[in-house]
Amino acid sequence: MPNRYEGKAPLVTVFDLHVHTSRGSSDSNLTPEQLAERAIEIGLDGVCLTEHGGGWDRREIERTFPSELTVIGGIEAATDAGHVLVYGMQSYVNGMHSAAGVRKAVDRAGGVMVSAHPFRNLFNPRPNIANLLYPDPCARPESPRRASEHSVFGAVDEMETANGGNTPEENEFAAAVARELGLRGTGGSDAHSLHGLGRCVTVFDGDVRSEADLIEALRNRAFAPAERPALKVSAPLSTHSQDVCADDD
Numbered sequence: 370m371p372n373r374y375e376g377k378a379p380l381v382t383v384f385d386l387h388v389h390t391s392r393g394s395s396d397s398n399l400t401p402e403q404l405a406e407r408a409i410e411i412g413l414d415g416v417c418l419t420e421h422g423g424g425w426d427r428r429e430i431e432r433t434f435p436s437e438l439t440v441i442g443g444i445e446a447a448t449d450a451g452h453v454l455v456y457g458m459q460s461y462v463n464g465m466h467s468a469a470g471v472r473k474a475v476d477r478a479g480g481v482m483v484s485a486h487p488f489r490n491l492f493n494p495r496p497n498i499a500n501l502l503y504p505d506p507c508a509r510p511e512s513p514r515r516a517s518e519h520s521v522f523g524a525v526d527e528m529e530t531a532n533g534g535n536t537p538e539e540n541e542f543a544a545a546v547a548r549e550l551g552l553r554g555t556g557g558s559d560a561h562s563l564h565g566l567g568r569c570v571t572v573f574d575g576d577v578r579s580e581a582d583l584i585e586a587l588r589n590r591a592f593a594p595a596e597r598p599a600l601k602v603s604a605p606l607s608t609h610s611q612d613v614c615a616d617d618d
């Protein structure tokens with residue numbers, strides 16, 4: 370692949386690939402304005418608005434967010450094979466209740482599809498909260514290799530291995546499954562409030578400044594997930610916080 374950064378200093382671009390705002394996710398209390406202010410403050414280069422309801426278009430994003438932050442609209446869709454993050458689409462089309470349907474829609478749109486927090490609640494299921502890929506606890510996979518055989522991983526391009534709402538054990542298991550599948554793994558906070566924004570990120574090689582750059586970088590595997598547990602912010606929270614990620618998000 371030709372290196373379009375040849376002759377320039379090496380760059381990385383840090384994105385939170387999984388954020389919900391109150392504009393497109395009814396379970397979020399994070400306003401777009403709060404998101405922009407805090408994302409810049411903590412040094413994010415970009416964020417993806419993976420709203421449950423989708424709905425952002427490019428013009429509205431440009432109107433809402435300052436130009437120094439790259440903001441890209443996406444979707445987090447609830448399917449028959451768990452939640453999937455969609456990049457390269459801003460609104461739903463028919464059939465996106467199934468992973469196969471999302472795959473078709475994403476292919477038509479030229480986008481990328483990522484399994485979101487695939488192993489949340491796998492190890493310590495609370496009453497009435499099951500893992501979405503293995504609703505029957507008795508069918509829980511005994512190893513990352515067995516988990517890698519789940520059909521969802523035949524439908525997606527990538528999987529999230531660093532999710533800010535997951536336990537370390539859940540993320541470590543996801544990373545082991547990604548290794549089995551030869552996937553890089555992506556990172557995103559799954560923030561629904563200021564709390565935890567940017568805790569997990571995806572670090573891209575090179576300069577990612579647009580949806581097209583993002584899709585290209587994801588396709589070229591030019592990225593790695595990262596966690597930022599020592600993240601510090603200087604300003605007090607300007608709104609009350611809630612859990613990073615509710616159990617059904």
Ligand SMILES: [Zn+2]
Pocket residue numbers: 387389445559618
């Ligand atoms: Zn989410």
Ligand SMILES: [Zn+2]
Pocket residue numbers: 445452485486617618
């Ligand atoms: Zn989710």
